Amino acid sequence: MPQTLAHNTPLDSLHAADSAATYYAPQYTDAFPTAQDSDTLLMAESVQSLPLMEKHPLQPAVPRKSLLIEDTGAMLLLLATVLFLTVSYRTGYKYIENFFHNMFSVRRRDNLFEDHTVKETQILSALVAVACVAEGLLGYFALSLHVPDLRLALAGQPTLAIGLLSAIALAFYLAQLVCFHLLGYVFADKVSTKLWLDGFKASQSILGIALLPVAGIALAVPSLVKAMLIVGIILYFCVRILFICKGLRIFYSNLLSLVYFILYLCTVEIVPLALMTVLTVSLCRLMLL
Numbered sequence: 001m002p003q004t005l006a007h008n009t010p011l012d013s014l015h016a017a018d019s020a021a022t023y024y025a026p027q028y029t030d031a032f033p034t035a036q037d038s039d040t041l042l043m044a045e046s047v048q049s050l051p052l053m054e055k056h057p058l059q060p061a062v063p064r065k066s067l068l069i070e071d072t073g074a075m076l077l078l079l080a081t082v083l084f085l086t087v088s089y090r091t092g093y094k095y096i097e098n099f100f101h102n103m104f105s106v107r108r109r110d111n112l113f114e115d116h117t118v119k120e121t122q123i124l125s126a127l128v129a130v131a132c133v134a135e136g137l138l139g140y141f142a143l144s145l146h147v148p149d150l151r152l153a154l155a156g157q158p159t160l161a162i163g164l165l166s167a168i169a170l171a172f173y174l175a176q177l178v179c180f181h182l183l184g185y186v187f188a189d190k191v192s193t194k195l196w197l198d199g200f201k202a203s204q205s206i207l208g209i210a211l212l213p214v215a216g217i218a219l220a221v222p223s224l225v226k227a228m229l230i231v232g233i234i235l236y237f238c239v240r241i242l243f244i245c246k247g248l249r250i251f252y253s254n255l256l257s258l259v260y261f262i263l264y265l266c267t268v269e270i271v272p273l274a275l276m277t278v279l280t281v282s283l284c285r286l287m288l289l
Contacts, residue, residue, distance in 0.1 A: 068140070069219050073159025077166070078219070081133045082212070085126040092123025095205075102202035103242060106249045108191055124201060128173060131208030134215040136166030138232045139280065141218055141225045147281060153288035164287055165280065172276050173204060179268060187260070192250050203243040210235045244269065 068074055089096070140162050144154050154161045180200055184193025211232055218228035244265070251257055 067222060068137075068158055071158045074137070074162050074219075077159070077162060078133055078137070078215070081126070081129045085123075085130050088123045088126040092120060092126075095120045095123045099202050099206060102198040103206065104199075104246065106195055106246065108195075124205065127205035127208045128170070129208075130212055131204055132166045132169040132173065133162075134208060134211035134232075135169040136162045136164075137215040137219060138211065138229060139165040139169070142229055143281070143284060145226070145229075147284075150281075150284055150288065154284075157288055161284065161288060164284065168276070168280050168283065172272075176200070176268075176272070179272075183264070183268070188251065195250055196247055199243050199246040203239045207236065207239045210239070240269070 140154060140158065143150050143161075143165075177197070177200070180197055181193070184190075184196055188196070214228050214232050214235065218225045247264075248261060251261060
């Protein structure tokens with residue numbers, strides 16, 4: 001049998017040399033890696049290089065604090081008095097125009113050309129109602145801040161609390177009105193008493209208009225409650241000082257009348273206000289707790 005000779009070409013020799021010199025070990029003997037596995041390896045390497053974040057212990061859920069402006073009863077009470085004032089203004093606007101006359105005038109005889117024919121009862125009632133509700137709102141905020149044992153009770157029954165405080169403010173106004181009538185009847189004549197009472201009514205009307213925006217801001221912006229309470233106290237005492245000054249101008253005639261006026265300040269202006277404050281806190285504890 002003839003013998004076959006193998007002829008090696010130069011290219012075959014080159015491949016044989018490369019195979020003998022380099023050996024590549026198999027990397028994927030089972031299967032090709034998925035994209036998810038490769039992403040996990042990259043994420044693990046990147047996460048290990050990040051700083052550790054401290055874990056805080058879980059805190060119990062805290063209920064959201066409700067705002068007074070969200071209470072339907074309180075808003076209805078305030079809006080009802082504002083609506084009453086708006087409706088009454090149509091027939092009583094001239095009384096508002098005479099605020100400064102009633103507040104500062106001490107003339108013993110009215111001018112014949114002055115118009116006093118407008119019915120003042122409705123507009124005066126509306127202004128007093130606005131003043132009482134505004135004082136009730138500010139009193140609610142003051143008790144919530146400064147009387148801790150009433151805080152939860154006030155927050156649970158805001159409509160009842162504001163209604164109670166507004167009623168106390170109205171009762172205090174009526175008590176002062178009766179007291180001034182009685183003092184005028186005993187110590188003064190009819191003209192002086194009328195001037196004095198006109199000043200008192202005008203002061204309370206001005207106070208109602210002044211306190212309405214203050215109470216509204218305290219109601220809408222809880223962060224300004226403390227500032228609005230300070231503003232309300234300043235407004236109250238400013239109006240009260242104006243009324244006291246008018247009374248001094250009406251009744252001062254000699255040194256003895258000045259002594260009587262000092263006694264009046266202690267017994268009618270200072271003591272009743274302190275007693276009313278204590279009585280208000282006691283009534284709120286009795287009705288709400």
